Amino acid sequence: MLCDICPRQCNIDRAKTKGFCGMSKTPVAARAFLHMWEEPCISGTRGSGTVFFSGCNLKCIYCQNYEISHKGRGRELTVRELADIFLTLRDRGAHNINLVTPTHFVPAIREALSIAKDTAAVGTVLPAMKTSDSAACSEVLDRRPLDIPVVYNTNAYDSVLQLHSLENMVDIYLPDLKYISSDLSKQYSGAPDYFEKASAAIMEMYRQKGAPEFDSGGMMQKGVIIRHLVLPGHTAETLKVLDWISANLSKDAYVSLMSQYTPCHLAREHSRIGRRITRHEYDRVVSRFMKLGLNGFVQERGSASEEFIPDFDETFLI
Ligand code: SF4
Numbered sequence: 505m506l507c508d509i510c511p512r513q514c515n516i517d518r519a520k521t522k523g524f525c526g527m528s529k530t531p532v533a534a535r536a537f538l539h540m541w542e543e544p545c546i547s548g549t550r551g552s553g554t555v556f557f558s559g560c561n562l563k564c565i566y567c568q569n570y571e572i573s574h575k576g577r578g579r580e581l582t583v584r585e586l587a588d589i590f591l592t593l594r595d596r597g598a599h600n601i602n603l604v605t606p607t608h609f610v611p612a613i614r615e616a617l618s619i620a621k622d623t624a625a626v627g628t629v630l631p632a633m634k635t636s637d638s639a640a641c642s643e644v645l646d647r648r649p650l651d652i653p654v655v656y657n658t659n660a661y662d663s664v665l666q667l668h669s670l671e672n673m674v675d676i677y678l679p680d681l682k683y684i685s686s687d688l689s690k691q692y693s694g695a696p697d698y699f700e701k702a703s704a705a706i707m708e709m710y711r712q713k714g715a716p717e718f719d720s721g722g723m724m725q726k727g728v729i730i731r732h733l734v735l736p737g738h739t740a741e742t743l744k745v746l747d748w749i750s751a752n753l754s755k756d757a758y759v760s761l762m763s764q765y766t767p768c769h770l771a772r773e774h775s776r777i778g779r780r781i782t783r784h785e786y787d788r789v790v791s792r793f794m795k796l797g798l799n800g801f802v803q804e805r806g807s808a809s810e811e812f813i814p815d816f817d818e819t820f821l822i
Contacts, residue, residue: 553598566771
């Protein structure tokens with residue numbers, strides 16, 4: 505099968521070669537742990553059960569995870585191991601399973617979620633799983649099924665068709681909306697059609713999940729949170745992104761405005777984005793966020809620090 509699972513449409517056989525994302529079909533991840541620094545309704549008090557996948561279908565020059573997204577650092581996992589990791593994170597108290605940069609591994613993730621969610625729930629091994637990974641299923645059967653929300657944490661450069669296939673598996677979408685401008689998305693992420701694809705993907709996510717739902721402890725159970733990272737020297741772009749959200753999505757759309765930009769990777773020496781954002785820049789975009797009456801989260805400006813970048817040490821337990 506030729507790979508067309510994301511908007512890059514590489515149309516190559518990932519069993520034999522790698523596409524733009526730099527990954528074959530086998531899932532590769534760099535770490536799984538309880539993440540305490542996501543939005544409060546995602547991390548809660550016990551943490552979000554996060555799996556950082558390696559490779560990426562964007563190549564952002566400022567990526568803080570470039571060791572894994574660009575260089576591909578990580579360890580190959582079978583579908584069975586992935587299902588086990590999900591269940592282990594749940595057993596350790598995770599509020600949810602948080603799939604970071606999952607786009608290029610959607611088929612394997614779907615299969616792993618099927619094992620983790622369905623086998624124990626029905627008390628038998630489903631026929632399709634017997635053929636694909638029967639040894640894995642028998643082990644997973646000893647455990648309670650996955651019974652916490654699944655978060656799809658993406659750069660939003662996703663295909664609508666693939667999102668359809670996740671409708672009954674994913675509970676919360678956590679997409680970025682990085683840019684409106686084609687020039688910027690080409691310059692910084694190598695994707696001139698980013699907004700066209702990402703906006704269509706986000707509309708599909710809203711079609712699936714609608715208004716957010718929370719449990720009695722304030723943890724999100726279903727919904728969409730759009731993240732936007734404010735880039736230095738580009739507050740005008742942030743204002744356009746906020747205006748688009750306000751004009752195109754309902755008022756119960758949740759937005760997470762992020763101030764944590766730290767120049768990483770190729771951005772360190774960049775003439776425009778080789779610095780952190782200023783207080784004046786952030787005040788300007790927060791003011792628009794408030795004026796538009798958007799729902800969601802505004803990160804404190806002091807959050808910009810490389811200390812918040814996880815250590816991708818290929819550990820898969822907590
Ligand atoms: S998932 Fe990877 S190989 Fe497939 S189309 Fe996207 S970038 Fe290309």
